[in-house]
Amino acid sequence: MAETRQSPAPTPAKRPRQSRRWVATKCFLLQLYRLSILCLLVLLTREHFERLRILGDAPVELEEVEAFLPEAARLQIDAGPRAGQFVLDEQGNDIGYAIRTSPQSEDIIGYAGPTDTLLVFGPPDEEPNPVSLADPQAKPKPPAEPSRKVLGIKIRKSWDTTRHIQWVRDDAYFMQFWKGRDWDNLARIDYYDEYMEGVSGATLSSMGIARSIQHRIRWADTENLPATPNVTFAAADIGILIALVVGLIVTFRGGWKRNKKFWTALKIAAFVYVGFLNGSLIAISVLAGYTANGIAWQVAPGLVSLVLVSLVVPWSTRRQPYCNHICPHGAAQQLLSRYSPFRIKVSKSVADGLRWTPWLLLLTAAGFLVLELPLNFSHLEPFDAYLFWQSDWIPIGLFVGSLLISVFVPMAYCKYGCPTGAVLEYVRSHGRADTFGRRDIAAGVLLVVTFLLITQYDVIHAWIRHPLVYGPM
Numbered sequence: 001m002a003e004t005r006q007s008p009a010p011t012p013a014k015r016p017r018q019s020r021r022w023v024a025t026k027c028f029l030l031q032l033y034r035l036s037i038l039c040l041l042v043l044l045t046r047e048h049f050e051r052l053r054i055l056g057d058a059p060v061e062l063e064e065v066e067a068f069l070p071e072a073a074r075l076q077i078d079a080g081p082r083a084g085q086f087v088l089d090e091q092g093n094d095i096g097y098a099i100r101t102s103p104q105s106e107d108i109i110g111y112a113g114p115t116d117t118l119l120v121f122g123p124p125d126e127e128p129n130p131v132s133l134a135d136p137q138a139k140p141k142p143p144a145e146p147s148r149k150v151l152g153i154k155i156r157k158s159w160d161t162t163r164h165i166q167w168v169r170d171d172a173y174f175m176q177f178w179k180g181r182d183w184d185n186l187a188r189i190d191y192y193d194e195y196m197e198g199v200s201g202a203t204l205s206s207m208g209i210a211r212s213i214q215h216r217i218r219w220a221d222t223e224n225l226p227a228t229p230n231v232t233f234a235a236a237d238i239g240i241l242i243a244l245v246v247g248l249i250v251t252f253r254g255g256w257k258r259n260k261k262f263w264t265a266l267k268i269a270a271f272v273y274v275g276f277l278n279g280s281l282i283a284i285s286v287l288a289g290y291t292a293n294g295i296a297w298q299v300a301p302g303l304v305s306l307v308l309v310s311l312v313v314p315w316s317t318r319r320q321p322y323c324n325h326i327c328p329h330g331a332a333q334q335l336l337s338r339y340s341p342f343r344i345k346v347s348k349s350v351a352d353g354l355r356w357t358p359w360l361l362l363l364t365a366a367g368f369l370v371l372e373l374p375l376n377f378s379h380l381e382p383f384d385a386y387l388f389w390q391s392d393w394i395p396i397g398l399f400v401g402s403l404l405i406s407v408f409v410p411m412a413y414c415k416y417g418c419p420t421g422a423v424l425e426y427v428r429s430h431g432r433a434d435t436f437g438r439r440d441i442a443a444g445v446l447l448v449v450t451f452l453l454i455t456q457y458d459v460i461h462a463w464i465r466h467p468l469v470y471g472p473m
Contacts, residue, residue, distance in 0.1 A: 037443045167201055
């Protein structure tokens with residue numbers, strides 16, 4: 001019986017050159033779309049807050065001044081270069097002077113935003129200024145002519161993080177530091193010589209307030225002083241920059257994960273140093289502050305560099321150094337996932353539903369941010385718990401709960417709960433396999449909702465103040 005000859009299997013056709021070109025074009029357009037969404041969100045929010053500061057800004061009210069001068073009866077605008085308000089009693093006598101740091105000092109950012117501070121001065125007198133700590137043996141000298149002295153300060157409104165500003169308010173030394181100083185003393189004071197290093201745990205926020213006070217005073221004397229302080233590198237900035245360099249090296253150099261000891265040491269270092277010792281973490285509170293109020297590159301260059309690299313690198317190279325190698329919470333979950341003997345499989349339908357959670361948190365944060373409603377953004381994530389001695393209970397609860405779940409569900413928080421991770425993952429390219437998916441739809445919805453809330457800001461706030469008058473929205 002003769003053997004039948006089989007024809008060779010047909011060779012698969014090569015992908016046409018036009019198709020490859022289209023794939024590359026599609027990937028580029030998709031990344032351009034994502035970058036555009038991000039930029040539009042930032043620009044919309046930034047312009048919204050600029051409008052609020054200029055058009056919606058409230059002048060100093062008499063009730064605020066009465067806390068320092070109970071006999072105050074009315075305020076009179078000072079048309080001079082100091083641009084404050086005279087405080088008058090019932091007889092019309094000048095008994096004080098009030099200024100606020102905004103809008104002149106609004107370019108000075110603390111941790112995540114500027115702070116509007118009220119300063120109330122008393123009537124002119126010949127009392128000397130406090131003795132400088134740089135020369136504690138010096139005798140107090142009265143001013144050459146009577147001058148107004150500060151009676152006290154009050155934080156009126158802040159675009160910084162809520163918890164940091166509360167710590168500043170509660171710090172008696174910082175709030176009393178300004179008392180008894182006249183205009184010239186505030187303009188010339190050297191915070192380094194006076195050992196003014198800010199409030200522990202809220203250094204950036206408190207020193208932002210201190211710099212804004214001095215800038216406001218100097219602005220009145222010069223009327224043309226730039227509001228940008230010098231760039232300062234603290235130990236935390238240098239430390240996080242070193243961690244960033246290590247993270248980039250590990251990201252772009254393959255093969256290290258096979259070395260179990262090195263991998264474990266790297267994750268422990270990220271968890272302990274970046275989390276508990278350094279504390280410079282990317283969080284929604286930081287991203288919201290930078291979006292609304294500008295980037296604090298002068299006072300936190302390390303954290304700013306970390307944010308920029310964590311956005312630019314994944315957008316352009318498909319690698320994510322922060323989430324994979326620097327984030328302490330990601331490192332803790334990677335350790336638990338690698339060494340935990342427990343595994344619970346999450347069904348695809350449940351996983352798909354849970355992946356919307358970070359975007360719902362982002363939508364909530366955006367709504368509260370643009371409407372200026374009270375919400376502590378640090379309560380949306382567990383990252384504040386790394387400074388547990390200063391943290392609220394909510395981040396600590398999220399910290400413990402997310403790590404316990406990750407013992408059974410590998411990387412559970414990163415996959416299903418982290419809004420910051422959702423932002424960083426959103427800009428990341430996936431190369432030729434990239435498609436228009438869930439994250440792109442969610443980002444588009446976020447942009448539309450943000451736009452609607454901004455355009456209807458006045459209507460919404462009017463309804464919040466008088467819901468019965470304006471009726472249902």
